[in-house]
Amino acid sequence: MTAEPATRPEPAELDAADRRIINRLQDGLPLVEAPFAAVANELSLSEGELLERLARLRESGVLSRFGPMYHAERLGGGLTLAALAVPEEDFERVTEAVNAFPEVAHNYRREHPLNMWFVLATETPERIAEVIAEIETATGLAVFNMPKQEEFHVRLHLPV
């Protein structure tokens, strides 16, 4: 595929305070009465400045979100990673067919014979197998289902 998508934005200009905020808040907000005041204090900022900067970082898309990160399976839902080997000439059609499923949360092209990788999130674990069967019917391709068998604990932390 040729053009880079509009969904891949340019790196942002960040000052030192923005960087401290991003680094600190990837680790989590404390569950205390005035959580932003507590973090602002750690970072030698005022609460107002921290909130203002956070709002700006979120609006400008530096942060894709700020809030609780829920554990989908523990909420009773189903989650899996799946891949397809899509013939090049069929790529656009298959992309459209796969993306049409509301259960497809993310979908990436990757450079490998298995060139389409998507995450399925469903309301129930049982629904995963049904959606996979429906995607196979819609695309005419075999889905490689790769549910996690074990999660090794990491903290996503991208230093900036």
Place this chain on the structure above:
Amino acid sequence: MSVSTCPSESVSAALDAQDRAIILATQAGLPLVPDPWSAVGEPLGLAGEEVRVRMQRMQESGIIRRIAAVPNHYRLGYLANGMTVWDVDDAEIERLGRAVAALPGVSHCYRRPRHLPDWPYNLFAMLHGRTHAEVEAQADELRELLGSACRDHRILYSSRILKKTGLRLAGRSDRQR
């Protein structure tokens, strides 16, 4: 394999209607105000302290991983995002998976099923760097750590985002009383 075979993973039964209301109200994000707990609670008829305590309980039980800033990799300058996949000896994967997850730059690390013969890889680690060279240097470090327990590996770079809507937990509310 499937999460349904792993009952210890599902603690959803322990959630009551108030917890579910808080989840629905915060899945898109937390209000950026001095007292976010009251801001979440107000439309739900819950006191701020009630919201805070319930969210703390959900965090302790692992339903909430953490309340955090989720950066857009690209906007932070992490332009190279590689899904590295490794064919690791099953007898060693527990120990090695934990060691890989502890490396800086690894954002997710999972054991997943092989699909032989097309797909021999059973350990997945997402790596993020400013350049492909940075990701490759991280992958070299992983390769060294895995040693002889690793037979083969690949780096699959994302070349196009085809869809990104995030996980939506909404809709579960209609199954409540």
